[in-house]
Amino acid sequence: MYICKKSLIIYFLQQNKIYDLEPLKDILSKCEEIAFDLDFTRAKEWKSQDKKRVIVGYMPIYFPREIVHAANGLSVGILGGGDKKMIIKGDAYYQSYICHMPRSIIELALDGNFDEFDGFIFPSICDVIRNLSGTFQILGKGKFAKYLDYPQNFKSHIGGEFYEQELQHILDEIYKINQIKVTPARLNESIRLFNKNRQLTREIYDIRQKFPWRLTAADVYHIVRAGYMIPVEEHNAILENVIHYIKEDINQPLDKIRVVVMGAFCEQPPIGLIKTIELAGCYVVEDDFLLGARWIQKDIEEIKSENKLLSTLSYAFLNNSTFSSTIYDVDNPKEGRLLELINRRNVDGIIFAAPSFCDPALLDHPILQKACEENDIRYVSFLYNENTGQFKVIKEQIGTFSDSIKLWD
Amino acid sequence: MENKIVTLGIDIGSSNIKLVLMEYSENPIILDKKVEKIRKRNSAEVSYQLINDILEKNNLKYEDLAYLASTGEGEMLLRKKGHFYSMTTHAKGGAFLYPGSLTVVDMGSLYVRAISINELGRVLNYKMTGQCASGSGQFVENISRYLGLAIEEVGDISLKATKPETPSGICAVLAETDVINMVSRGITTPNIIKGIHLSIANKIIKLLTSVKAKSPVILTGGMAMNHGMVQAVEELIEEGKLDLKVHAHPDSIFAGAIGAAIWGGFRYYKLNN
Numbered sequence: 009m010y011i012c013k014k015s016l017i018i019y020f021l022q023q024n025k026i027y028d029l030e031p032l033k034d035i036l037s038k039c040e041e042i043a044f045d046l047d048f049t050r051a052k053e054w055k056s057q058d059k060k061r062v063i064v065g066y067m068p069i070y071f072p073r074e075i076v077h078a079a080n081g082l083s084v085g086i087l088g089g090g091d092k093k094m095i096i097k098g099d100a101y102y103q104s105y106i107c108h109m110p111r112s113i114i115e116l117a118l119d120g121n122f123d124e125f126d127g128f129i130f131p132s133i134c135d136v137i138r139n140l141s142g143t144f145q146i147l148g149k150g151k152f153a154k155y156l157d158y159p160q161n162f163k164s165h166i167g168g169e170f171y172e173q174e175l176q177h178i179l180d181e182i183y184k185i186n187q188i189k190v191t192p193a194r195l196n197e198s199i200r201l202f203n204k205n206r207q208l209t210r211e212i213y214d215i216r217q218k219f220p221w222r223l224t225a226a227d228v229y230h231i232v233r234a235g236y237m238i239p240v241e242e243h244n245a246i247l248e249n250v251i252h253y254i255k256e257d258i259n260q261p262l263d264k265i266r267v268v269v270m271g272a273f274c275e276q277p278p279i280g281l282i283k284t285i286e287l288a289g290c291y292v293v294e295d296d297f298l299l300g301a302r303w304i305q306k307d308i309e310e311i312k313s314e315n316k317l318l319s320t321l322s323y324a325f326l327n328n329s330t331f332s333s334t335i336y337d338v339d340n341p342k343e344g345r346l347l348e349l350i351n352r353r354n355v356d357g358i359i360f361a362a363p364s365f366c367d368p369a370l371l372d373h374p375i376l377q378k379a380c381e382e383n384d385i386r387y388v389s390f391l392y393n394e395n396t397g398q399f400k401v402i403k404e405q406i407g408t409f410s411d412s413i414k415l416w417d
Numbered sequence: 418m419e420n421k422i423v424t425l426g427i428d429i430g431s432s433n434i435k436l437v438l439m440e441y442s443e444n445p446i447i448l449d450k451k452v453e454k455i456r457k458r459n460s461a462e463v464s465y466q467l468i469n470d471i472l473e474k475n476n477l478k479y480e481d482l483a484y485l486a487s488t489g490e491g492e493m494l495l496r497k498k499g500h501f502y503s504m505t506t507h508a509k510g511g512a513f514l515y516p517g518s519l520t521v522v523d524m525g526s527l528y529v530r531a532i533s534i535n536e537l538g539r540v541l542n543y544k545m546t547g548q549c550a551s552g553s554g555q556f557v558e559n560i561s562r563y564l565g566l567a568i569e570e571v572g573d574i575s576l577k578a579t580k581p582e583t584p585s586g587i588c589a590v591l592a593e594t595d596v597i598n599m600v601s602r603g604i605t606t607p608n609i610i611k612g613i614h615l616s617i618a619n620k621i622i623k624l625l626t627s628v629k630a631k632s633p634v635i636l637t638g639g640m641a642m643n644h645g646m647v648q649a650v651e652e653l654i655e656e657g658k659l660d661l662k663v664h665a666h667p668d669s670i671f672a673g674a675i676g677a678a679i680w681g682g683f684r685y686y687k688l689n690n
Binding site: 260262263264287288289404407408410411414415416 | 484492493495497498499500501502504505539540680683684687688
């Protein structure tokens with residue numbers, strides 16, 4: 009059904025008759041509410057139901073949530089306060105040339121938003137996050153604050169061993185709190201749930217690749233971000249429900265260009281920015297927002313009796329990770345993987361959107377942009393903060409970019 | 418290009434909504450046009466009504482349109498097929514209204530923008546005024562209301578000025594205070610209005626200089642319908658000895674909608690071939 013040929017009234021009458029989209033709207037609005045709940049209400053409620061439950065907060069980008077789940081815990085993504093948290097105390101902890109996200113995380117911590125959290129994981133993204141982990145230790149937040157070093161050697165007997173030891177250290181910390189030992193059976197159940205979660209998330213992205221008008225990029229963002237805040241079982245149910253609706257021929261296709269947004273893997277863009285990109289004439293068919301949810305690209309294998317407990321998680325990290333500025337990738341450079349992604353998603357151009365002062369993203373952009381220039385791929389780039397509120401200039405840049413591709417290529 | 422198709426361009430501004438129904442071919446023809454003040458109404462609802470009206474008047478149905486293109490603040494419009502950025506549409510609309518133009522000055526309610534274009538209407542460079550409203554049509558409209566004039570009158574009144582008094586060109590609030598002082602000092606209405614036109618024209622000259630404007634220059638947007646404004650720009654060009662010839666067109670206010678309708682036709686063929 010090519011809806012745009014119908015008159016608006018008929019279009020909506022047909023829509024109402026054929027597809028009742030109210031339940032989808034309800035799901036989306038619930039996801040939006042959960043995604044930006046800086047009080048972490050659902051996680052705290054979940055914990056209060058069982059004394060042996062723990063909450064472990066983790067910073068971007070990736071953390072294998074399976075291990076916390078298997079230890080009767082809920083891993084909650086800490087992505088900063090975005091444009092919903094006024095920074096008063098956080099600015100005192102960081103110089104003006106440091107990105108915005110750690111300030112709002114400190115602000116949340118000092119305001120007691122993480123008080124029921126048992127531990128915190130700081131994956132090795134950059135020096136700022138390392139510094140933040142130290143600050144949490146000094147402030148005595150949680151029962152443990154672990155700086156999780158990613159291996160940068162991808163041989164299983166070197167990097168793999170190291171990674172397993174890092175994860176075991178986290179399990180040991182959780183064990184001290186709730187005395188729950190992670191068995192292969194428990195971990196396999198968690199692996200199955202998170203495999204399903206990644207499969208469903210991938211399916212949403214794949215549908216959007218073909219029919220980007222069925223769900224906005226902001227909606228997808230809310231849906232995926234909600235998964236950072238609630239038990240995986242509940243998130244899987246939400247994802248299945250969303251897929252049920254977007255498999256149908258809903259909404260009206262518009263004449264927009266298809267873009268990939270790169271650089272927003274750590275400090276998250278304000279939702280207004282994501283909306284602005286789509287309003288200014290683009291369909292975001294691929295992005296690196298909330299990259300941790302899709303970090304592992306294939307299913308993680310379950311543990312067999314002869315395997316070590318954390319070996320399949322380690323194997324997945326070493327062999328099936330996506331590309332990112334935080335991973336040493338001399339054997340499989342990220343620019344090649346970006347070009348492969350562009351081909352696979354059939355995009356018209358790239359938007360490089362990086363947080364101000366984000367060294368990992370900004371150091372990589374010249375490499376990625378050079379690859380784009382050598383392959384005649386159009387791109388535009390700009391900076392943002394998580395609390396940016398004015399998008400006029402960005403809208404102009406993207407609108408012009410979109411028009412130039414639509415009209416001059 | 419074998420068949421003629423019908424496209425509709427809708428330019429949603431902050432004061433007016435402009436529609437142009439166009440027969441698109443190698444030589445596009447305007448079939449009908451319409452402009453309506455928003456007057457604090459919901460712009461989307463007004464737009465839907467205007468679309469229905471123009472289609473009905475021309476015995477067309479929505480499905481007869483090959484492409485409905487929005488521009489300006491029309492991103493939220495549900496009925497569109499595509500949206501083009503204002504700069505792109507004013508460039509194309511300007512080139513349509515005055516073929517051979519190499520510069521377009523879009524003088525709208527909120528901003529003024531100088532755009533360098535090539536002979537095909539492609540944007541080469543642009544500059545626009547900042548956030549302050551003192552360089553915009555909305556400012557002229559506010560002052561005319563304070564002085565008890567209809568916006569349609571200000572152009573002709575401005576032409577009667579003998580000794581224009583220029584207000585602050587930096588801030589709309591200060592400029593409005595200046596105007597109040599001028600009224601109390603007994604400055605005549607034509608001299609006040611002309612002074613405001615010269616203040617805005619001064620900003621336009623700066624924009625033209627910074628984009629290294631080439632002649633001919635076409636003025637588009639609502640303020641291009643204001644003879645006094647056009648004359649003020651011409652006077653400052655002459656005063657500054659710039660080698661620029663400025664043109665306005667009776668349909669200048671429709672330039673954005675015209676550009677949107679033309680680009681819509683272009684996209685229709687591009688998408689269908």
